[in-house]
Amino acid sequence: MLFIVKNRKEVLWSSLFIATGLLVGVTLSITPILRTFGTNNDEHKVVIDAGHGLPDGGAVGIGGTIEQSINLSVAKKVEEILSVGGIEVTMTRNDENCLSFEDDGKSLREMKREDMNERLKIIKKSEADLFISIHMNHFEQPKVNGLRLFYDNNHPQTKELANSMQEKMSEITGAKMYAVKAADQSLFLMKNPPSPAVLVECGFLSNPEEEKKLNDEDYQSRLAWAIAQSIKDFLENS
Numbered sequence: 260m261l262f263i264v265k266n267r268k269e270v271l272w273s274s275l276f277i278a279t280g281l282l283v284g285v286t287l288s289i290t291p292i293l294r295t296f297g298t299n300n301d302e303h304k305v306v307i308d309a310g311h312g313l314p315d316g317g318a319v320g321i322g323g324t325i326e327q328s329i330n331l332s333v334a335k336k337v338e339e340i341l342s343v344g345g346i347e348v349t350m351t352r353n354d355e356n357c358l359s360f361e362d363d364g365k366s367l368r369e370m371k372r373e374d375m376n377e378r379l380k381i382i383k384k385s386e387a388d389l390f391i392s393i394h395m396n397h398f399e400q401p402k403v404n405g406l407r408l409f410y411d412n413n414h415p416q417t418k419e420l421a422n423s424m425q426e427k428m429s430e431i432t433g434a435k436m437y438a439v440k441a442a443d444q445s446l447f448l449m450k451n452p453p454s455p456a457v458l459v460e461c462g463f464l465s466n467p468e469e470e471k472k473l474n475d476e477d478y479q480s481r482l483a484w485a486i487a488q489s490i491k492d493f494l495e496n497s
């Protein structure tokens with residue numbers, strides 16, 4: 260490897276990214292990036308949100324994939340990569356369930372409201388530098404595929420983050436890109452988030468090929484690597 264190791268963090272980031280690179284078969288293409296690692300991430304905090312959670316499974320794929328479980332899998336991979344790099348990560352959920360309890364006769368709607376409020380509390384309490392929400396998309400026309408990223412209109416710097424994140428994700432997965440958009444104000448957590456926020460739709464479960472890819476561990480690792488890398492770049496430059 261052609262990089263100079265400067266400190267322990269750099270070793271961690273480098274080892275991780277070598278491992279990730281080997282895993283995804285792109286070691287050569289990411290080697291130049293490794294030279295840029297090693298700055299101090301101790302001060303940085305990020306909230307990673309795996310969208311939905313049972314009983315709200317989110318979108319259902321054409322082959323039956325339930326969105327919430329892919330969201331969780333990608334989110335955990337992002338958490339792992341960021342944590343190894345010294346960034347403090349708070350997850351909104353760590354298992355398949357939402358943050359509300361079903362056992363006291365609440366409707367699904369009430370549960371979703373409670374779940375969203377709980378997530379908002381987590382973001383507020385964490386005083387995070389960034390909030391990243393991970394989702395999978397769905398559309399009525401199965402041929403539609405690719406990434407969709409939404410930035411938070413209250414923190415204009417997130418537009419640039421969404422753009423760079425999408426570019427990295429597309430570069431490493433080949434997924435189609437669209438223009439990033441301001442998040443719809445009807446999205447509760449994106450309406451007035453306490454921390455700068457980006458919502459990432461990693462692909463369309465309604466597209467049979469993309470659904471297959473999104474279920475693939477290697478593909479998920481690529482997505483997670485790109486998301487984590489762009490978070491790290493953003494935090495270091497902001």
Ligand SMILES: [Zn+2]
Pocket residue numbers: 310311317318326394395
């Ligand atoms: Zn979703």
